[in-house]
Amino acid sequence: MNAILATDCGSTTTKAVLIVRRDDTYRLAGSAQSPTTVEMPYEDVMVGIWNAFEEAEALVGRPLVEREHLLRPGDADRGVDLYVSTSSAGGGLQMVVAGVVDSMSSESAARAALGAGAIVTGVLSVDDGREIYERVGALKDWKPDMVLLAGGTDGGTVAHVAGMAEVIRAADPKPRFGTHAKLPVIYAGNRAASEEVKRILGSACEVQTVVNLRPILEREDLSPAREAIHDFFLEHVMARAPGYERLMEMVNAEILPTPAAVGHLVRALAEKRSQNVMAVDIGGATTDVFSVFQGTFNRSVSANLGMSYSSANVLEEAGHEGILRWLPLDMEKGVLENKIMNKMIRPTVIPQTMEDLLLEQALAREALRLSLEQHRDLAVGLKGIQQQRTIGDTFSQSRTGSGLVDLMSLNLLIASGGCLSHAPRRHQAMAMVLDAFQLEGITEVMVDSVFMMPHLGVLASLHRDIALEVMEKDCLVPLGTVIAPKGRRRGEGWALQVAPRGNAAPSPFEVPWGEILVIPLEENRSFQAEIHPRSPLDLGAGRGKPVQSVLRGGRVGVVFDTRGRPLPDPAQQGAMKTWLERLGAFS
Amino acid sequence: MKRGFTPSLVVSPHTHLRLPRRLPLPGQVLPEKGESVTADQVVARAARPGRLSIVHATSRLGLDPADLDKVLRVQVGDSVEEGDLLAEVVGLWGLFRGQCKSPVTGQIEYASNTTGHVGIRTPPESIEVRAFIDGVIQERLGKEGVIVQGLGALIQGIYGLGGERRGILCLADKTSLEEWHEEKERILVFPKGLDDRDLPRLLGATHVAALLVAGLCSATLKILRDPKQWAHAVFPPTVILTDGFGELHMDHRILRILEDLMGHIASVDGTTQIRAGVVRPQVFVSRPTPAQGNERVPSRPAGSLSVGCKVRILAPPDFAVQGTVVELPEEPRLIETGSFVRVATVKLDPNRIRVVPRANLEVLADASG
Numbered sequence: 021m022n023a024i025l026a027t028d029c030g031s032t033t034t035k036a037v038l039i040v041r042r043d044d045t046y047r048l049a050g051s052a053q054s055p056t057t058v059e060m061p062y063e064d065v066m067v068g069i070w071n072a073f074e075e076a077e078a079l080v081g082r083p084l085v086e087r088e089h090l091l092r093p094g095d096a097d098r099g100v101d102l103y104v105s106t107s108s109a110g111g112g113l114q115m116v117v118a119g120v121v122d123s124m125s126s127e128s129a130a131r132a133a134l135g136a137g138a139i140v141t142g143v144l145s146v147d148d149g150r151e152i153y154e155r156v157g158a159l160k161d162w163k164p165d166m167v168l169l170a171g172g173t174d175g176g177t178v179a180h181v182a183g184m185a186e187v188i189r190a191a192d193p194k195p196r197f198g199t200h201a202k203l204p205v206i207y208a209g210n211r212a213a214s215e216e217v218k219r220i221l222g223s224a225c226e227v228q229t230v231v232n233l234r235p236i237l238e239r240e241d242l243s244p245a246r247e248a249i250h251d252f253f254l255e256h257v258m259a260r261a262p263g264y265e266r267l268m269e270m271v272n273a274e275i276l277p278t279p280a281a282v283g284h285l286v287r288a289l290a291e292k293r294s295q296n297v298m299a300v301d302i303g304g305a306t307t308d309v310f311s312v313f314q315g316t317f318n319r320s321v322s323a324n325l326g327m328s329y330s331s332a333n334v335l336e337e338a339g340h341e342g343i344l345r346w347l348p349l350d351m352e353k354g355v356l357e358n359k360i361m362n363k364m365i366r367p368t369v370i371p372q373t374m375e376d377l378l379l380e381q382a383l384a385r386e387a388l389r390l391s392l393e394q395h396r397d398l399a400v401g402l403k404g405i406q407q408q409r410t411i412g413d414t415f416s417q418s419r420t421g422s423g424l425v426d427l428m429s430l431n432l433l434i435a436s437g438g439c440l441s442h443a444p445r446r447h448q449a450m451a452m453v454l455d456a457f458q459l460e461g462i463t464e465v466m467v468d469s470v471f472m473m474p475h476l477g478v479l480a481s482l483h484r485d486i487a488l489e490v491m492e493k494d495c496l497v498p499l500g501t502v503i504a505p506k507g508r509r510r511g512e513g514w515a516l517q518v519a520p521r522g523n524a525a526p527s528p529f530e531v532p533w534g535e536i537l538v539i540p541l542e543e544n545r546s547f548q549a550e551i552h553p554r555s556p557l558d559l560g561a562g563r564g565k566p567v568q569s570v571l572r573g574g575r576v577g578v579v580f581d582t583r584g585r586p587l588p589d590p591a592q593q594g595a596m597k598t599w600l601e602r603l604g605a606f607s
Numbered sequence: 608m609k610r611g612f613t614p615s616l617v618v619s620p621h622t623h624l625r626l627p628r629r630l631p632l633p634g635q636v637l638p639e640k641g642e643s644v645t646a647d648q649v650v651a652r653a654a655r656p657g658r659l660s661i662v663h664a665t666s667r668l669g670l671d672p673a674d675l676d677k678v679l680r681v682q683v684g685d686s687v688e689e690g691d692l693l694a695e696v697v698g699l700w701g702l703f704r705g706q707c708k709s710p711v712t713g714q715i716e717y718a719s720n721t722t723g724h725v726g727i728r729t730p731p732e733s734i735e736v737r738a739f740i741d742g743v744i745q746e747r748l749g750k751e752g753v754i755v756q757g758l759g760a761l762i763q764g765i766y767g768l769g770g771e772r773r774g775i776l777c778l779a780d781k782t783s784l785e786e787w788h789e790e791k792e793r794i795l796v797f798p799k800g801l802d803d804r805d806l807p808r809l810l811g812a813t814h815v816a817a818l819l820v821a822g823l824c825s826a827t828l829k830i831l832r833d834p835k836q837w838a839h840a841v842f843p844p845t846v847i848l849t850d851g852f853g854e855l856h857m858d859h860r861i862l863r864i865l866e867d868l869m870g871h872i873a874s875v876d877g878t879t880q881i882r883a884g885v886v887r888p889q890v891f892v893s894r895p896t897p898a899q900g901n902e903r904v905p906s907r908p909a910g911s912l913s914v915g916c917k918v919r920i921l922a923p924p925d926f927a928v929q930g931t932v933v934e935l936p937e938e939p940r941l942i943e944t945g946s947f948v949r950v951a952t953v954k955l956d957p958n959r960i961r962v963v964p965r966a967n968l969e970v971l972a973d974a975s976g
Binding site: 362 | 656658659660661663672719721722723724726765766824825826848851852853879881882885921922923924926942943944945946948963964966967
């Protein structure tokens with residue numbers, strides 16, 4: 021195989037990447053982008069795709085298209101052998117999930133939908149505190165592409181889930197694409213209620229029944245529901261979107277929703293490295309967080325947290341003080357508000373002054389912080405299950421539904437999205453994730469330099485090795501390793517004693533409490549070190565217990581962060597300027 | 608051939624506007640293709656099915672859902688009035704009666720022994736769509752609606768709140784806000800912005816259908832869209848910002864067109880969608896013949912960026928300032944933030960030169976215009 025072409029048809033931009041084989045390795049040859057053309061006046065996704073192909077041809081100097089046909093198969097100098105694509109055009113796959121108990125079936129349904137790459141625009145459950153007419157009204161307002169209905173264990177009560185089906189029928193929401201089409205509803209609840217649900221919804225919706233995603237309380241089986249979502253996405257959402265019929269004929273693998281493709285890639289990477297991996301993609305409208313902890317994959321999408329379209333929502337949720345605390349300069353609240361609103365209405369504008377850049381990065385910190393909070397809420401174990409306990413567990417028992425996100429055990433964080441990938445200095449990207457996520461323990465940080473994780477994700481469904489090879493060589497840029505002890509201590513003095521080992525390693529040194537210290541270390545270089553945190557600080561082995569680790573370099577280097585966790589409020593200390601200086605964010 | 612896509616807003620003293628007028632569901636389309644219509648004329652009509660009201664009957668009567676059949680006093684297909692009896696439980700010796708009544712007028716659509724719910728469909732509602740602008744039916748869209756083509760002045764804003772309104776264009780500087788003797792709605796234009804001193808007078812004014820202003824603080828916008836703040840309005844007026852948020856002066860091209868149209872009836876729509884299918888708010892004034900000196904110009908946004916074209920800067924430090932492109936360097940340039948980006952050199956009035964990221968420019972007119 022000589023060449024692979026991949027596109028991601030986003031809401032705003034269609035981006036094409038070309039991967040070419042050189043001496044038995046696959047490398048990124050070039051990428052190009054063009055505005056997406058699903059909406060008026062073009063109403064044909066292919067217009068933007070051909071445009072992106074032609075741009076890629078011109079940039080790379082390799083003919084790809086002839087009379088609106090891809091040159092296939094390719095050879096060493098022209099054409100491509102494989103074409104794959106993802107799509108989130110038109111706002112992506114928007115779903116509503118409905119269940120019986122909010123913290124059980126609805127939560128599992130949300131995990132299934134999110135894992136399949138959907139944006140969950142609303143959640144309904146019998147115990148959500150709404151009156152029936154309010155549920156009907158909410159569902160009408162949300163206008164989903166698809167509904168996932170779950171609830172009840174197999175053989176349990178039918179009435180509740182049937183009642184929720186009646187709500188869907190009463191709302192009678194219409195899909196966005198195809199005014200005469202029926203709304204797809206996937207039923208993944210109590211098996212005993214499936215006939216009743218079909219009877220209620222049959223004439224109004226396109227119902228497909230799959231295996232119950234919580235057949236018993238102690239088990240969650242999300243795969244059948246996710247597969248059904250994917251099939252419905254292709255049959256009912258994609259097939260009706262303008263121009264997608266042609267696109268579906270052209271691709272060599274099924275089109276994936278963009279976030280589903282990124283999820284595939286993150287999972288593949290975590291598996292290959294046998295590590296806990298988290299990835300964040302901050303966009304203009306939404307922020308996605310993907311995590312794999314102890315082999316369990318989770319994805320959350322914060323549909324109202326983003327840097328342009330959703331910037332006003334970030335302000336709403338974080339408050340003026342929440343954003344202003346990350347600014348190393350004074351700004352009136354009214355000015356802050358107007359700047360953020362202007363960013364919302366003109367999403368493609370870029371920061372032109374240092375003040376606007378600092379504001380954008382302050383906003384990003386809050387969007388990232390809030391997104392991680394939402395991810396933590398979603399990435400939890402099953403709730404409501406019985407646990408076998410002994411008397412000895414009485415004082416140490418964990419609650420059901422405990423969080424799966426453990427930053428102390430996180431090995432790799434991948435940061436993606438315009439404000440992170442295109443920050444004028446890589447140090448600024450490091451500063452944003454460090455402040456927003458308050459990383460703990462020892463974590464490698466990388467950025468997705470060219471936004472090609474969706475492309476590689478869909479490629480991974482056919483050629484996993486090629487996708488991972490290109491990801492590591494051309495997509496991810498290592499920023500370095502962060503060493504951040506958990507806890508706080510009083511007084512001054514050292515917080516960490518670092519004893520590097522090996523020929524190229526620096527001499528032993530101490531890191532004072534309350535500081536950020538950067539040891540420059542280039543990409544592809546590393547050293548072994550024993551790091552001793554001063555009690556009560558903890559680097560993962562326990563309070564005051566030393567840890568051994570390989571510290572890898574990157575565009576920033578090895579970053580020791582002893583500001584403490586939780587991070588002190590920068591506004592109270594006026595510390596933001598100092599922190600940015602220490603990290604070299606603007607020098 | 609690669610196509611250009613340059614986002615910019617339409618500002619034209621005389622142009623064609625093709626305005627789709629669609630029903631939310633299939634119905635009856637009234638005028639024929641080629642027929643002239645007026646703004647207030649109904650062009651399509653449909654009967655929307657009534658809403659389904661669900662009554663949890665057995666729960667109200669303290670029964671198991673399976674017992675619904677035994678207590679139901681209506682049948683599927685029956686018509687009921689609001690307050691009619693749906694189900695009833697009669698206690699010992701007929702003394703204690705539990706009743707469940709219909710909250711709406713409609714027809715019984717279903718009664719479920721599984722959920723204990725009774726579904727009542729309210730009568731269909733009539734929906735009418737009006738032409739909204741004077742013009743000619745250019746196309747009938749099956750049973751969904753029509754496309755009306757009008758001729759007149761068109762101004763797109765950058766952001767709006769509120770729906771379709773019609774009214775007489777009035778310059779707020781020259782019109783007393785308090786005294787308005789006509790019964791017609793008015794659309795107030797604030798060329799120099801709206802400050803806190805104007806606000807109490809404005810909120811006490813009558814017949815305000817819409818406000819056109821270059822820029823507003825978001826706090827002021829929230830006040831203007833709050834119906835409780837208005838002394839005489841049931842619905843808050845539609846608000847359209849032509850430039851953005853903050854204290855901004857109206858673009859002189861827009862002001863010139865509006866000044867020329869004072870006293871005319873305008874159709875204003877504040878609908879704005881920023882993502883996935885951009886929709887900008889707009890003001891349209893029907894005008895079959897152009898004013899002197901205003902020849903017809905196409906209603907498409909201006910062309911792509913080129914040397915000589917007129918542009919507006921969309922970001923500080925020169926936000927909303929207009930100028931002319933004098934150079935388009937090929938290579939990316941370093942800007943204040945430390946980023947390397949593609950830029951344009953723009954000559955501002957009077958004779959100031961600025962290097963601006965291309966992403967921060969809006970094309971107002973190409974080099975020929």
